[in-house]
Amino acid sequence: xxxxxxxxxxxxxFCPGGALAVPGGDEVVPxxxxxxxxxxxxxxTQDWHPAGHSSFASAHPGKxxxxxxxxxxxxxxxxxxxxxxxxxxxxxxxxxxxxPARVVIRKGMSPEIDSYSAFFENDRAxxxxxxxxxxxxxxxxxxxxxxxxxxxxxxSALDAARLGYKVTVRRDLCRAIDLDGSLAQAEAAMxxxxxxxx
Ligand code: VGL
Ligand code: ZN
Numbered sequence: 001x002x003x004x005x006x007x008x009x010x011x012x013x014f015c016p017g018g019a020l021a022v023p024g025g026d027e028v029v030p031x032x033x034x035x036x037x038x039x040x041x042x043x044x045t046q047d048w049h050p051a052g053h054s055s056f057a058s059a060h061p062g063k064x065x066x067x068x069x070x071x072x073x074x075x076x077x078x079x080x081x082x083x084x085x086x087x088x089x090x091x092x093x094x095x096x097x098x099x100p101a102r103v104v105i106r107k108g109m110s111p112e113i114d115s116y117s118a119f120f121e122n123d124r125a126x127x128x129x130x131x132x133x134x135x136x137x138x139x140x141x142x143x144x145x146x147x148x149x150x151x152x153x154x155x156s157a158l159d160a161a162r163l164g165y166k167v168t169v170r171r172d173l174c175r176a177i178d179l180d181g182s183l184a185q186a187e188a189a190m191x192x193x194x195x196x197x198x
Contacts, residue, residue, distance in 0.1 A: 004041035004139045006118060006160075007032055008146030008153050010096045011047060013082040013089035015147075020082040022148045024175045026093060031173045032145050033097040041102060041139060043130065045118045045152070047083035048090060048106035055114040056081045066179060073123035076114055077179070083108070105130050117155035119163065131163055141166040145173035150186040161193040168196040 010032065012018050015025040036042055049055065057065040057078035065080045083090040092098055105128050107115035115121040118130050134142075142165050144157055153174050160167045169190060176183040191197055 002041070002137070002139045003039065003141035003143060004043060004134065004137070005036060005039040006142050006144045006146075006156065007036075007042065007044045007096075007101070008118065008144060008156060009045055009047050009083075009148070010093050010146050011083055011089065012091055012093060013047075013087075015093050018082070019080050019089050020177075022175045022177055025147050026095070028145065028147070028173045028175060029093055029095040033095075035143075035145065035170070035173065036097060036100050039100075039143075041137060042100050043103045043105060043118070043133075044092070044096075044098060044101045045105045045107060045146070045156070046090070046092065047108050047152070048085050049083050049108045050111055051081075051084050052111070053081075053084075053108065053114075054112050055079055055108065071113070071122075073113060073121075076122065085109075103130075103133060116152045117159045118152070119156060119159040122155075124159070134165070139165075141168075143168045143170060145170050147175055149174040149176035150178060150182040154186040154190060157190050157195045158193050161190075161195050166196075167194075168198055170198050172198075 014022045057063050113121045157167050
């Protein structure tokens with residue numbers, strides 16, 4: 001088995017002081033840097049929205065952040081404006097060692113559809129291309145770390161398991177948003193899908 005490390009959305013806006021700060025989001029950075037030294041294949045994801053993205057509450061008059069709306073592809077939580085393309089908030093945390101990464105997968109770039117997963121947009125069908133990359137590299141096993149456990153990490157882990165990868169989520173190197181019990185729900189869903197929660 002060849003394993004790759006998938007580092008999910010370790011960006012300024014998901015760290016303390018950011019627009020969609022995940023509690024303790026920056027705490028995972030040193031441990032992720034250290035874990036990178038054990039992998040030959042490292043992939044980073046970067047949430048990368050155009051201004052006015054449809055996942056932003058500001059694009060839905062009368063709605064506020066953390067409310068849910070029905071989109072063409074299903075329920076969508078609305079977020080504060082975050083990770084806008086080219087912004088400081090969209091940049092990787094300055095302490096993250098980005099040099100060893102072979103690939104950066106940017107996601108959430110389509111104006112009308114959000115993308116939590118590193119593999120598919122939120123319609124669970126439009127691919128990012130990551131599966132093709134991993135297949136051509138002969139990678140069958142993925143270790144996942146980053147932000148946020150209950151959204152982008154969960155969606156990535158579930159998609160990867162569905163695609164047939166062996167998936168481990170290092171919970172100590174993830175942090176959650178935890179909206180209304182979403183962390184417990186995410187952990188149950190991942191465990192149910194055969195994801196190893198370490
Ligand atoms: C994320 C909400 C919106 C994440 C991204 O990285 O978990 N969450 N966009
Ligand atoms: Zn986003």
